[in-house]
Amino acid sequence: MVPDLVLAQYDAPTKSNVTTDVSYQPDAIDDLYNDREIADLYGDLYADDEFEVSDPLVTVNRGIFWVNDKGYFYILKPLARGFRVVPQPVRNGLRNVFYNLRSPLDTVNALLQLKFKQAVTQLSRLVVNSTVGILGFFDVAGNYWDLERKAEDFGETLGFYGVGEGFYVVLPFLGPSTLRDSIALVPDGYADPVYWLADYSTNMACKGLKTINTLSLDNDSYESIVVEQLDPYLFVRDAYIQHRRFNVAE
């Protein structure tokens, strides 16, 4: 059932929008879509301020990116691979426990962003999964009650209130971030129940375990970026910024 609307695009194309460049000659390629239409497909394709990322610290960032990359391949990934001796259902459960631990963060930030319905959902998840789901190991709320997890953090909340991202930074160990999101990590840390319930070293051990567990469940996402992209640094940077901007706008 192809809608009538489809036919609309075969209307006579207007080339008026692309004549600013004299050297440009339309060719056979543009039979169906003139450039204006393609520009529309990708939003701001020919806009002057097309998707720009402020990255004044690029040299330092690339340095930290390089160190993180080595850390990933020589320390984190081997550990994660070793951790795969733990049966996958257990690791999935552990992942759910860590998701559950960040429910307070998700709830508070949904509230701060005036997303009340979402806040109630996240709070219900916390209550249900912490009890019936045995400390969050089983995602009962998601599987049986259709209460879906939705991550929020203080960086997004700041964005919601109009705080700009500042510029791109690569943090040691933690990876891609922006000035705003890095600052937001401080309140994020206070919203973590482990911070209040355990001492410093237990807290750090938990964070380490979380990272290793997550990586053990990951399907070589970072490896494929490194292998496939011309410049992994740029690809990761732009993906991060796109992702964050979308989340803030949402």
Next chain:
Amino acid sequence: MKKITVLALIAVFFMGSTLLAAATPNVIASGPKEQLQQTVEAILTVLRSDCADESKKNQEISALVRQRFDYQTMSQGVLGRNWLHTGEQERSRFVVLFSQLLEETYLGRIRSYKGQTIIYADAQIRQNRAEVETFIQNDGVNIPVTYRLIPGESGWVVYDVVIENVSLVRNYRSSYNDILRNKGMDSLLDEMTTKLEELKARQEQPLQAPA
């Protein structure tokens, strides 16, 4: 009474058309969702098949992908403003290289998820564009992959893939433009050629840490 007659007629009509569709399995699937699903499932079938001839497999997949992906539009989208300042010859070189690179990337990803089930949401059609949301079910976590399509000569074709709210074309655009700005078109094409050779060389090997 009249109402019932109309309903009966409609029912007969739909039954007729279903039977017709069932009788001709090779008929082109109707909407963007169905067409996309057809292609993705066909790719997965080839990937899962026991056929030992890897190069034949790759050719089949390549043909399937080419039929459904609009590399021309994607390339234009990736180059953005630079497309206007690029000569005819370089444009076609870019399109050829970029198609192959993207194909390798897409296949690399889909290969690692070949065991998983994919759920397809109904297409959302606005004006002459369609968006089909899919979810790769990966051990309790759904990875959202959205395909954006436009009508092409032989059905709907994909012009962008959005994974976790990150548009692939947009992402390529910003990193390629950075390279273009600093090194120029010739270097970009050279780098793409080198990358493609690397990818083809390690195609059948599992991903490894580059030293």
